[in-house]
Amino acid sequence: MSVFADGAALNRAAIILAGGDGTRLRELTRFIMGHDVPKQFCAVTSDETLLEETRHRVERLVSPKRTVVVVNRQHQSFYQPLLPDLPHSLLIEQPSNRGTATAILFGLRRLAFLGRDTVVAIFPSDHFVGDDERFMSHVSNAMAAVEDAPDMAVILGIQPDSPETSFGWIEPNTRLSISRYGVLGVRRFWEKPRPELAQRLWRDGCLWNSFVIIARAPRLHAMLAECTSKLFVTFNAAFASTGERPEAAIVEDLFKRLPVVGFSEEVLSRCPANLAVEPVEDVRWNDLGEPDRVLHTLRTIGHEPQWVKSYVYEWPRALRANV
Numbered sequence: 001m002s003v004f005a006d007g008a009a010l011n012r013a014a015i016i017l018a019g020g021d022g023t024r025l026r027e028l029t030r031f032i033m034g035h036d037v038p039k040q041f042c043a044v045t046s047d048e049t050l051l052e053e054t055r056h057r058v059e060r061l062v063s064p065k066r067t068v069v070v071v072n073r074q075h076q077s078f079y080q081p082l083l084p085d086l087p088h089s090l091l092i093e094q095p096s097n098r099g100t101a102t103a104i105l106f107g108l109r110r111l112a113f114l115g116r117d118t119v120v121a122i123f124p125s126d127h128f129v130g131d132d133e134r135f136m137s138h139v140s141n142a143m144a145a146v147e148d149a150p151d152m153a154v155i156l157g158i159q160p161d162s163p164e165t166s167f168g169w170i171e172p173n174t175r176l177s178i179s180r181y182g183v184l185g186v187r188r189f190w191e192k193p194r195p196e197l198a199q200r201l202w203r204d205g206c207l208w209n210s211f212v213i214i215a216r217a218p219r220l221h222a223m224l225a226e227c228t229s230k231l232f233v234t235f236n237a238a239f240a241s242t243g244e245r246p247e248a249a250i251v252e253d254l255f256k257r258l259p260v261v262g263f264s265e266e267v268l269s270r271c272p273a274n275l276a277v278e279p280v281e282d283v284r285w286n287d288l289g290e291p292d293r294v295l296h297t298l299r300t301i302g303h304e305p306q307w308v309k310s311y312v313y314e315w316p317r318a319l320r321a322n323v
Contacts, residue, residue, distance in 0.1 A: 012143055013118050014062040015107035018051050018079065018125040019072040019097050028291040032307050040125040041078035044294055045303065051082055054125040057132045061140055062121065068092055068110045070103040095252055101228050101261040105235050108217055119143050120220060122213040128297050130284030142214040142278045145181040153215035153223065154183055155268070157207030157277040158285045163198035166289055168209035168264060170277050171201065183276040189269045207279060211264060219274075227267040234258065
């Protein structure tokens with residue numbers, strides 16, 4: 001069911017991040033596809049690619065006319081067949097991958113025509129979500145909370161099923177004053193903790209960081225300006241006083257100078273003010289960052305694509321390591 005008409009009326013928008021290189025899962029995606037393909041362009045847990053699944057999930061809440069997709073131009077042969085219906089104005093083709101903070105900043109610039117009051121939801125395009133409707137209901141709740149508290153940013157935190165060391169963790173704080181939405185404060189972030197720390201975080205009720213972030217556009221700008229000031233200034237200065245120079249030329253020159261800046265590492269890890277977490281306790285979720293996580297997810301949902309048996313039983317690990 002799609003409710004994007006309501007989302008449009010409430011001035012909601014989305015940024016889908018699809019510019020990653022998928023290096024951690026390259027072994028598996030190369031086996032599935034026969035050549036190097038970033039995981040967001042692969043059909044891993046269903047007949048659709050992860051990017052297609054993400055777009056359909058987002059469409060339940062946000063109009064496609066208010067959703068931008070950020071890609072890496074080097075992956076053009078992979079994303080063009082998947083996005084034939086996407087207007088050029090909503091497709092952000094980065095010359096190279098400069099990290100999620102840069103991608104978010106670029107996405108916000110492209111959505112600026114919607115106005116300062118726009119509530120923006122940011123979605124990675126390489127995750128498994130077991131129930132799209134329930135998951136997007138959590139996003140909707142977070143959007144409502146942000147509409148009531150414009151200075152707040154909300155991140156979806158997933159109830160963990162194991163003391164995972166390859167994910168980021170969120171340590172919640174007390175419930176916030178707008179308690180009718182059920183969002184919690186954030187005490188701190190833990191990025192890929194050691195096994196003993198992961199055990200403690202799991203035992204203490206901490207949450208996995210889904211990297212699905214909801215905030216008003218000015219709040220996201222403020223977080224980026226505060227935590228990634230050099231990137232923020234360089235990016236915005238490049239578009240100031242450019243006269244009639246085409247955006248493509250500006251971007252080409254700009255990306256040669258930009259460092260790689262991750263939003264999770266440089267922004268969320270600093271736990272900026274007014275950051276909250278929406279606990280997600282009723283949806284299976286996985287970031288599919290490693291082959292073992294993919295296989296675990298497939299076992300959990302009872303789905304076995306044709307490639308699974310040959311990958312698990314017929315392809316020696318020694319060969320995988322050399323692929």
